[in-house]
Each structure stands twice: as structure tokens, then as C-alpha cells.
Amino acid sequence: MANSTLPPGTAPIKPQFLLSLEPRAIPDDDAAEGSTSYTNTRSDAAIGGEDIEEGGRKLSGAQRKKYAKEDRKKQRGANKGRRFQKVRDDLELCFKVASGRQCEFGSECRFTHDVPAYLAAKPKDIRFPSSKDLSDSPPFVRLPDVEMSESVDAIRSSLDLTTTCALFEYTGECKHGLKCRFLGSHVVTKEDGELELVVDEDKKARVAASETEVNFIDAESLRKIRTKK
Ligand SMILES: [Zn+2]
Numbered sequence: 001m002a003n004s005t006l007p008p009g010t011a012p013i014k015p016q017f018l019l020s021l022e023p024r025a026i027p028d029d030d031a032a033e034g035s036t037s038y039t040n041t042r043s044d045a046a047i048g049g050e051d052i053e054e055g056g057r058k059l060s061g062a063q064r065k066k067y068a069k070e071d072r073k074k075q076r077g078a079n080k081g082r083r084f085q086k087v088r089d090d091l092e093l094c095f096k097v098a099s100g101r102q103c104e105f106g107s108e109c110r111f112t113h114d115v116p117a118y119l120a121a122k123p124k125d126i127r128f129p130s131s132k133d134l135s136d137s138p139p140f141v142r143l144p145d146v147e148m149s150e151s152v153d154a155i156r157s158s159l160d161l162t163t164t165c166a167l168f169e170y171t172g173e174c175k176h177g178l179k180c181r182f183l184g185s186h187v188v189t190k191e192d193g194e195l196e197l198v199v200d201e202d203k204k205a206r207v208a209a210s211e212t213e214v215n216f217i218d219a220e221s222l223r224k225i226r227t228k229k
């Protein structure tokens, strides 16, 4: 063995697990996360040192300190660099129209009621196999034999008719309506070419009877719990 130089009784350790005494460069986490943190901004400021200016004029030591302090306060806390964005459609469809209902705001509605335009801009449905297409043996998922019928028009091009909406599968109705990314599984084309949402009334009734939560506390009891009397 190559470790013959080690004193007897020493367990050999692979070189990649040995800690080096040489100083190593510390990886810049902020660069990796694409943001800055207080520690970095301060060291930058320290490098710039004497030249911190506010609105073009030089700051006195006390003022600089004050700004640095406020800056530090703003930056305090963990994960400040994170931004959670709301996922939005490019064209936002009114949720009432999306679920096949009438919107009382009409043309005043701040969301679009233009279903064909919405569907034309909508990203393609997500392919999701139904439970009967899953199995315990390879290949585990049976892919639909029929390839997507080539997009008939802009409205239908986002639809994947072989996909499965789990919500619709289970409850017989999908509350997301036309906004659902598994829309292909619960929409039909009417004779006039328009899309119509499918509702499985039998399933809906069955689910309503068996799955509806009844274990709610009534408003009066809630009020009593909340008020100290
Ligand atoms: Zn509306």
C-alpha cells in the first residue's frame, strides 16, 4: 500500500476526504443565487471606502454610518434575495368565464373574456397519464397510441386530449375550467366549433355525498370562541 509511511495504527483516508491546511477560496453563494447579501455589499462599500456619496455630495462620517446602519437593517434576515413570483398567464382569462359562467362585469371586467384568444396564447396541456395507464411492471406508464392529432387550429392546438386532470377524474368537475393545464381531458368541441367544459354529474353527485366536508364549525360558535366573555 502507498500508506506505508503512516505510523502504525493509522486508518488510511482517501486523499479526496483529507482536509487541507492550505487556505481555500470560499465559494460565492450570492453569485450562485444571483443576488447580493448584506455582507457582500458592505465589503464592496469598504473597498470603495472614502467615496460613498449621497446625491452627489460627500457624506460625513456620522451620516455614512447612519446610511450603513439603515442599509444593514434593510438587509437583515435570512433569504432576502428570494423572489417568489406569481405565475400568470400572458393573457389573463376571467375566472368566471373560464368556468363557463357569465361574468357580471361584462366589458368592464379587468380580465379578458375572449376565450379563443386566451386558448391561442395558452401553453400546451401537460401530458399526465390516467391511473389505468400506470402499472407495476415496465415500462410502468402506457403512453397513448394516438399521437396528438395535429393542431386543427389555434384554439385547439394547446389541448392534449389524452391527458388526465386528476381533479376532474376524482370529482367529476374541474374548478379551473378553461385555465386547467389538463384541459384536454375535460373539454369537448361543440358543433359550432366552440369548446365546452365537461361535467360528470354522476360523479359529482357521488363525491358531493361522500366527500363533502361537514366537519365545519358554525359562525356562531367561532365567534364565541374568539370573544373573551
Ligand atoms: Zn369577467
Ligand SMILES: [Zn+2]
Binding pocket: 165, 166, 167, 168, 174, 175, 176, 177, 180, 181, 182, 183, 186
Ligand atoms: Zn382540470
